Amino acid sequence: MNLEIQAISGVPEITPGANLGEILQQALLESGMDTLPTDIVAVTQKIVSKAEGRIVQLSQIDPSPDAHAIGRQCSKDPRLVEVILQESRRILRIRGEVIICETHHGFICANAGVDRSNIDGGDAVSLLPRDPDRSARQLAHRLGCGIIVTDTFGRPWRDGLLDLAIGIARVPPLLDYRGQLDPQGYPLQATALAAVDALAAAAGLAMGKVSKTPAARIRGYAWTETASNIQTLLRPYAKDLFL
Amino acid sequence: MNLEIQAISGVPEITPGANLGEILQQALLESGMDTLPTDIVAVTQKIVSKAEGRIVQLSQIDPSPDAHAIGRQCSKDPRLVEVILQESRRILRIRGEVIICETHHGFICANAGVDRSNIDGGDAVSLLPRDPDRSARQLAHRLGCGIIVTDTFGRPWRDGLLDLAIGIARVPPLLDYRGQLDPQGYPLQATALAAVDALAAAAGLAMGKVSKTPAARIRGYAWTETASNIQTLLRPYAKDLFL
Numbered sequence: 268m269n270l271e272i273q274a275i276s277g278v279p280e281i282t283p284g285a286n287l288g289e290i291l292q293q294a295l296l297e298s299g300m301d302t303l304p305t306d307i308v309a310v311t312q313k314i315v316s317k318a319e320g321r322i323v324q325l326s327q328i329d330p331s332p333d334a335h336a337i338g339r340q341c342s343k344d345p346r347l348v349e350v351i352l353q354e355s356r357r358i359l360r361i362r363g364e365v366i367i368c369e370t371h372h373g374f375i376c377a378n379a380g381v382d383r384s385n386i387d388g389g390d391a392v393s394l395l396p397r398d399p400d401r402s403a404r405q406l407a408h409r410l411g412c413g414i415i416v417t418d419t420f421g422r423p424w425r426d427g428l429l430d431l432a433i434g435i436a437r438v439p440p441l442l443d444y445r446g447q448l449d450p451q452g453y454p455l456q457a458t459a460l461a462a463v464d465a466l467a468a469a470a471g472l473a474m475g476k477v478s479k480t481p482a483a484r485i486r487g488y489a490w491t492e493t494a495s496n497i498q499t500l501l502r503p504y505a506k507d508l509f510l
Numbered sequence: 511m512n513l514e515i516q517a518i519s520g521v522p523e524i525t526p527g528a529n530l531g532e533i534l535q536q537a538l539l540e541s542g543m544d545t546l547p548t549d550i551v552a553v554t555q556k557i558v559s560k561a562e563g564r565i566v567q568l569s570q571i572d573p574s575p576d577a578h579a580i581g582r583q584c585s586k587d588p589r590l591v592e593v594i595l596q597e598s599r600r601i602l603r604i605r606g607e608v609i610i611c612e613t614h615h616g617f618i619c620a621n622a623g624v625d626r627s628n629i630d631g632g633d634a635v636s637l638l639p640r641d642p643d644r645s646a647r648q649l650a651h652r653l654g655c656g657i658i659v660t661d662t663f664g665r666p667w668r669d670g671l672l673d674l675a676i677g678i679a680r681v682p683p684l685l686d687y688r689g690q691l692d693p694q695g696y697p698l699q700a701t702a703l704a705a706v707d708a709l710a711a712a713a714g715l716a717m718g719k720v721s722k723t724p725a726a727r728i729r730g731y732a733w734t735e736t737a738s739n740i741q742t743l744l745r746p747y748a749k750d751l752f753l
Binding site: 268269270271272273274280360362365367375383384386419422423424425426427428429430431440441442444447448449450451453455456458459460461462464465466468469471472473474475476477478479480488499500501502507508509510 | 511512513514515516517523603605608610618626627629662665666667668669670671672673674683684685687690691692693694696698699701702703704705707708709711712714715716717718719720721722723731742743744745750751752753
């Protein structure tokens with residue numbers, strides 16, 4: 268397989284209400300990049316959230332007593348903590364300045380995905396899209412290809428962040444080898460690769476964090492269209508060995 | 511950035527003592543693929559382990575009482591459990607048929623990386639290389655490019671496996687943005703991407719599991735040579751929030 272992952276330049280600053288699909292189409296056109304139905308376009312959560320108006324001004328937040336207490340505990344603005352609590356299904360760990368949450372979608376990540384970087388305006392923070400799969404489906408419809416919405420995650424045991432998929436359309440979440448035989452004829456028993464996470468991780472590198480290229484085109488990955496959703500990759504809370 | 515990740519075909523079955531660097535050079539040549547010093551070649555743990563003779567015949571293993579007990583608990587061959595115990599610094603979880611271990615290198619993974627797939631011979635299993643960074647350095651010296659030795663890992667919270675880096679040479683483990691400003695001028699505080707893991711994950715997709723292409727060439731990733739090692743990515747046991 269020959270994968271090609273190319274950052275898409277020319278995406279302007281995204282504002283609430285922007286038609287992201289149209290903007291990406293324009294950026295692709297101006298970059299001289301086409302999209303085939305077998306391509307996948309990866310886009311950062313940040314531009315999806317901006318287009319969907321998922322931006323909150325901390326000056327408009329009135330923190331609860333819980334938010335004040337946690338804010339004192341981890342040296343965070345209690346208004347920011349309040350937003351994090353509102354975005355969380357449960358809080359898993361608080362240590363130092365780190366709050367690890369399970370979001371309402373079921374993602375486990377720092378600060379429930381509430382983020383300050385790459386946001387215009389002094390006290391604005393961005394929230395994750397309400398339904399990143401739906402966001403992905405809308406973009407897929409417009410661009411006529413597969414879509415992965417990415418976000419940057421920390422992880423247990425290993426330092427360094429990875430971009431992972433938080434919303435997908437058309438692309439199957441897994442590349443599933445279960446039941447197939449390896450070249451020695453031994454059946455592969457537990458092998459299903461998290462394909463959309465692998466693609467998101469590489470797209471995250473290609474996009475970078477400071478290059479104003481919050482989208483990338485992935486070409487060469489072989490996939491078959493399915494009615495996919497990201498929940499497939501989220502292990503149920505009760506089944507996890509490390510929660 | 512424009513990443514290109516191409517599987518390398520023509521790698522024959524690897525036997526103990528094989529000169530893997532020479533074999534990869536030959537496969538690249540026959541595939542009409544050159545390598546630039548700025549390229550990175552990803553190779554699976556499996557072929558490195560085979561070349562280094564890290565193969566054990568279960569018929570030659572005499573399981574300890576502990577191995578028998580754990581084998582009964584999780585329905586595994588006690589000889590296989592014995593090998594897993596020998597490869598482990600500690601056992602973290604046993605549930606169902608799953609044994610999660612910390613290897614002597616510090617990797618946290620199922621079965622301490624002891625694996626049956628893609629191995630010739632009925633009761634043979636492969637072990638991780640003793641020092642995957644050293645294995646990577648040897649290949650880097652021969653091929654004149656960056657090297658990532660990959661292995662396939664499960665992970666907490668999310669289903670689906672990802673290929674990650676277990677040994678690296680020349681390539682820095684992290685793509686570190688800390689201290690840089692985002693396009694809005696906000697300093698990026700906690701952003702260092704695990705670049706070699708992102709590249710390993712995408713290379714794992716490109717290589718596949720059943721295609722006899724256990725290596726891939728990565729072109730287009732911008733990096734500067736360093737004396738790198740994988741330990742940089744392994745969070746100390748005491749610092750982890752989920753152990």
